[in-house]
Amino acid sequence: MSTIVIDHLARVEGHGGITVELEGDAVSNVRFDVFEGARLLEGLVRGRRYDEIAPIVSRICSICSPAHCLTSLKATENALGVQVSPQTDLLRELLLRGESIQSHALHLFFLAVPDYLDRPSAIAVAAEHPAAVMLGLRLKRLGNLIQETIGGRAIHPVNAVPGGFGRVPSADQLIAIRSALIEAIPDAEAMLDLIASLPDAGFCHTPTAYAALYSPDSDRYYAGDQLMIVSNGDRATVPAADYRSLTNEQPVAHSHAKHSTFNGNPFMVGSLARLTVNPSRITEGSATASGRLKLSIPSDNPMDNNKAQAVELVNDLGLALDMVERLIHDGVKDEGCVPVTPRAGTGVGITEAPRGLLVHSYTYDDQGCVVSADVITPTAMNAASLEQHLRKTVEQSAERDEATLKKKLQMIARAYDPCISCSVHLIRR
Amino acid sequence: MGKPTVGIFGLTGCAGDQLAILNCEDQLLDLVAFIDIRDFLMGSSGNDTGCALDVALVEGAVLTERDAEMLRAIRRRSGLLVALGTCAVWGGVAALDRDADRARLLEEIYGETGHGYDSMAARALHEVVKVDLRITGCPIEKDQFLAAIAGLLNGDLPVYPEYAVCTECKMRENNCLLIERGEVCCGPLTVAGCNARCPELRIACIGCRGPLGDGNPNSMLEMLEKKGIGRRQVEDKLRTFAPIGAGQ
Numbered sequence: 001m002s003t004i005v006i007d008h009l010a011r012v013e014g015h016g017g018i019t020v021e022l023e024g025d026a027v028s029n030v031r032f033d034v035f036e037g038a039r040l041l042e043g044l045v046r047g048r049r050y051d052e053i054a055p056i057v058s059r060i061c062s063i064c065s066p067a068h069c070l071t072s073l074k075a076t077e078n079a080l081g082v083q084v085s086p087q088t089d090l091l092r093e094l095l096l097r098g099e100s101i102q103s104h105a106l107h108l109f110f111l112a113v114p115d116y117l118d119r120p121s122a123i124a125v126a127a128e129h130p131a132a133v134m135l136g137l138r139l140k141r142l143g144n145l146i147q148e149t150i151g152g153r154a155i156h157p158v159n160a161v162p163g164g165f166g167r168v169p170s171a172d173q174l175i176a177i178r179s180a181l182i183e184a185i186p187d188a189e190a191m192l193d194l195i196a197s198l199p200d201a202g203f204c205h206t207p208t209a210y211a212a213l214y215s216p217d218s219d220r221y222y223a224g225d226q227l228m229i230v231s232n233g234d235r236a237t238v239p240a241a242d243y244r245s246l247t248n249e250q251p252v253a254h255s256h257a258k259h260s261t262f263n264g265n266p267f268m269v270g271s272l273a274r275l276t277v278n279p280s281r282i283t284e285g286s287a288t289a290s291g292r293l294k295l296s297i298p299s300d301n302p303m304d305n306n307k308a309q310a311v312e313l314v315n316d317l318g319l320a321l322d323m324v325e326r327l328i329h330d331g332v333k334d335e336g337c338v339p340v341t342p343r344a345g346t347g348v349g350i351t352e353a354p355r356g357l358l359v360h361s362y363t364y365d366d367q368g369c370v371v372s373a374d375v376i377t378p379t380a381m382n383a384a385s386l387e388q389h390l391r392k393t394v395e396q397s398a399e400r401d402e403a404t405l406k407k408k409l410q411m412i413a414r415a416y417d418p419c420i421s422c423s424v425h426l427i428r429r
Numbered sequence: 430m431g432k433p434t435v436g437i438f439g440l441t442g443c444a445g446d447q448l449a450i451l452n453c454e455d456q457l458l459d460l461v462a463f464i465d466i467r468d469f470l471m472g473s474s475g476n477d478t479g480c481a482l483d484v485a486l487v488e489g490a491v492l493t494e495r496d497a498e499m500l501r502a503i504r505r506r507s508g509l510l511v512a513l514g515t516c517a518v519w520g521g522v523a524a525l526d527r528d529a530d531r532a533r534l535l536e537e538i539y540g541e542t543g544h545g546y547d548s549m550a551a552r553a554l555h556e557v558v559k560v561d562l563r564i565t566g567c568p569i570e571k572d573q574f575l576a577a578i579a580g581l582l583n584g585d586l587p588v589y590p591e592y593a594v595c596t597e598c599k600m601r602e603n604n605c606l607l608i609e610r611g612e613v614c615c616g617p618l619t620v621a622g623c624n625a626r627c628p629e630l631r632i633a634c635i636g637c638r639g640p641l642g643d644g645n646p647n648s649m650l651e652m653l654e655k656k657g658i659g660r661r662q663v664e665d666k667l668r669t670f671a672p673i674g675a676g677q
Contacts, residue, residue: 010473011472012471013471035495035547037523037547038492038546039492040523040535040538041522043538044523044526052665052666052669056525056669059445059521059567060443061444062444062448065443065445120475120476123466123472123473130458133458137457140452144454152626152627153626154449155449155568158627158630159632165630166630166632167629167630
């Protein structure tokens, strides 16, 4: 027996590794190891008041902190029977677009692209291609501008609270975002050119099931309460409240991330899953982008998640501009927050974080304090699917030398854009 | 003299302070012109994991034996060790109940599988190794990070505020959430440096930068008790980001 070990995965968020055990050329075992410490935040929020929960659980992960914050608020508001205004819904959607722009730009330019160019880091890429790295930095900065303006801070937003926002953005702030989004139109084109120019990475092919928030008539990261899984052309919807029938998590010894399966089969969440589940998201602009990147949906190649992120980045920029135009046109009202009256109840919130489906669920007592909490993150949902793709990568590789196999394994892991802090989530069974 | 060698590391946490560094989009390329980043796992797959470092920037808290070993190894190879962010400086949210029965929590969350996990109560870096500079914040503020790098490049340590978020809030002429609205605002007891980010948005401070050295919690507890807010609620809020007694 031989073993391939990547003991500390670089250019991802958090601490994880990969172990592949081989009997000759046959793969006997594959593990995506997570050694991020367990923070047990679920246990620690128990007894805390409804208005303290989102800021604590947003600390699960920095890159996805707006998604954690807003998913937490959505679950809490569902539990406490709070209905927020359409303006709040729109601002929350815009905040998640900002998050996605920042996150996808960070992942594509700083974490994923260096592999395709055989460089260890974006800093090394910058030595030869400074314009490419500066392009990534500009797109990233634009995502952060939206997050700072709407969320009050780029990382761990402070402005989003139960019932609405502390302070809504001013007209001047929205106009500044609009100008930045208009200036970014050529950057989006240049980004597509760059991604289209990368060498092909089609070394792992296998039919894959995909799951995402289902939004039949519109493109939403925030609103919606239906999940959909697409597998072998079959589509099944699951109401948010029944999320456990989708996730069906199992703890595993080698990882603090539980593994999710649907009917015993792994599924993938994230950009590629969103495009597969919601064909209505393929707008004219994103169809052109998909064509330029030669991305066809459904895909059997997990590396296509990188292309799907590029398509989404174009989509996010366009939709953010539409939303900002609408807010400027309608005017943003300083409407204050919807008052919250504590009551006992359970609420589930589902959204699309940059890395995929995110679920929070809380049960509150009649004082509005948490009795139990459950958080299921995209990276935890992806763990079983990632292991399956790591296995296929080794099985399908014609080159058997360890260096090549290691490089392919790392590229697959990075294509999932794992957020390992996130994966260490904290479920109460 | 060559560029100073720097390592950027994360223990258990959310990676928000490393992300805050990467969020210095306008300064990042200048930054790498002045410092030689040799070891940065989140940013590079080509790291020198053994070289001596002039400065180590470390975020996150110590939650596992693996974290503790990694931190000791970083300390051994580094001239200056900088604690980056509230988790590294104070323990952060993972330390919000250090007395909790972890074995029981692990079992509740992971079932029997949790028995073998490497897991202990969160500790700040200075509880494990010597720390030379502390940059607090959840996450760190970019300007304070850049000031630290500029200072270190010039052989100096940055000076950070030793007054309360309240002071910054008054400078911005905000209405007081604590006195006027009776909200549990941690501003009087939290160290400044965020320019009163939350109260400026009419949101009560939750103390994410950690406690002020010479704050007066009893005075705040008494004032809120008179407004009908129980001690327990205030204490819970005050220890969300830093366990009582840590950091001294």
